[in-house]
Amino acid sequence: xxxxxxxxxxxxxxxxxxxxxxxxxxxxxxxxxxxxxxxxxxxxxxxxxxxxxxxxxxxxxxxxxxxxxxxxxxxxxxxxxxxxxxxxxxxxxxxxxxxxxxxxxxxxxxxxxxxxxxxxxxxxxxxxxxxxxxxxxxxxxxxxxxxxxxxxxxxxxxxxxxxxxxxxxxxxxxxxxxxxxxxxxxxxxxxxxxxxxxxxxxxxxxxxxxxxxxxxxxxxxxxxxxxxxxxxxxxxxxxxxxxxxxxxxxxxxxxxxxxxxxxxxxxxxxxxxxxxxxxxxxxxxxxxxxxxxxxxxxxxxxxxxxxxxxxxxxxxxxxxxxxxxxxxxxxxxxxxxxxxxxxxxxxxxxxxxxxxxxxxxxxxxxxxxxxxxxxxxxxxxxxxxxxxxxxxxxxxxxxxxxxxxxxxxxxxxxxxxxxxxxxxxxxxxxxxxxxxxxxxxxxxxxxxxxxxxxxxxxxxxxxx
Numbered sequence: 001x002x003x004x005x006x007x008x009x010x011x012x013x014x015x016x017x018x019x020x021x022x023x024x025x026x027x028x029x030x031x032x033x034x035x036x037x038x039x040x041x042x043x044x045x046x047x048x049x050x051x052x053x054x055x056x057x058x059x060x061x062x063x064x065x066x067x068x069x070x071x072x073x074x075x076x077x078x079x080x081x082x083x084x085x086x087x088x089x090x091x092x093x094x095x096x097x098x099x100x101x102x103x104x105x106x107x108x109x110x111x112x113x114x115x116x117x118x119x120x121x122x123x124x125x126x127x128x129x130x131x132x133x134x135x136x137x138x139x140x141x142x143x144x145x146x147x148x149x150x151x152x153x154x155x156x157x158x159x160x161x162x163x164x165x166x167x168x169x170x171x172x173x174x175x176x177x178x179x180x181x182x183x184x185x186x187x188x189x190x191x192x193x194x195x196x197x198x199x200x201x202x203x204x205x206x207x208x209x210x211x212x213x214x215x216x217x218x219x220x221x222x223x224x225x226x227x228x229x230x231x232x233x234x235x236x237x238x239x240x241x242x243x244x245x246x247x248x249x250x251x252x253x254x255x256x257x258x259x260x261x262x263x264x265x266x267x268x269x270x271x272x273x274x275x276x277x278x279x280x281x282x283x284x285x286x287x288x289x290x291x292x293x294x295x296x297x298x299x300x301x302x303x304x305x306x307x308x309x310x311x312x313x314x315x316x317x318x319x320x321x322x323x324x325x326x327x328x329x330x331x332x333x334x335x336x337x338x339x340x341x342x343x344x345x346x347x348x349x350x351x352x353x354x355x356x357x358x359x360x361x362x363x364x365x366x367x368x369x370x371x372x373x374x375x376x377x378x379x380x381x382x383x384x385x386x387x388x389x390x391x392x393x394x395x396x397x398x399x400x401x402x403x404x405x406x407x408x409x410x411x412x413x414x415x416x417x418x419x420x421x422x423x424x425x426x427x428x429x430x431x432x433x434x435x436x437x438x439x440x441x442x443x444x445x446x447x448x449x450x451x452x453x454x455x456x457x458x459x460x461x462x463x464x
Contacts, residue, residue, distance in 0.1 A: 134351020
């Protein structure tokens, strides 16, 4: 009898140990835990090519100041629901490339558009990305071919990058918090030429530095994703670089060996780093931003529970008035005043005229991408285009000052002005590279209304 009893006890112990081993070996997952994976890909052009951002450049690139990168952070909540953030040292993703990348990610990895953010840092020291719309740079056939080939290669790199990030996921903790830094200046209300003597900066600003920290279960920093609302336009030289965001990422990775630093652009379309134009200033702003992130990483952050919800839509934003006629486009092309119609607008007009001559019609509206993520208790508002600062300000009024606002995501088609800027006119309000008429005056109300709908779907609450 005693022997039978001993055998039963041993069997019970072995059975329990086996069950524990099986439970421990399930994808290394911990019940109630996040999983996260990170990957990076070098995207520095291998040859000289035209650079994006400045219409005044008159020749291709001449070397590399520092490398350009695409980086991906994949996260999965306790239910197995995934999302991926891709940050990239480029001017931005045009619709044709973004659509193809997201479609391929969806087919290959099962993610919907609500689960994907493709963000460009908007560096003006990166390569031209090929768009199927009118070309606004003076590219000859050789440079056009180089831009097409680079952009096709970038598509493949991003899709594979996302796969590597998803494939490397391990149990993790995720934290969030806003920091602050103050080198952005509202360029519509303060002139660059007089910035040194100004002691009373004017215009709306949002100095927040949103930070997401990802640790593995050993407490080691895997990734830090951070943002700022400021044009990446310190430099206008002919060497490739990520501008101040590139230097910020370099600094953070230097001080946190083994971690991946990822920069996402905010609502910085009307914000410039001032003063600017020198490499030491770009390094200074990069260090300032990195220091703001380091401060957040070393203070108390909000630990996020492993629950993720996402929502996405594309709304039809209308243009004001009617599209230009052939006669009006010819007048723009032939206008001798660069003040009225600079070279990039004439190139744009030429592309639109060619469409009309082929019997195609010009667009009167645009499918604009909006998204909301809720990572634990952290709301993240994601919008396309060159987003002006007033959108961040208005969204924070509605949903609280601790939300994160990301612009330049999924499709960078033009400036996205507020109603105030549309009324004032000027560079950000009256023209865009994709058309020669401004947006309809209801653009801000339409976008904010749509963001409120998406917030409700994801459980993000209004504060008033």
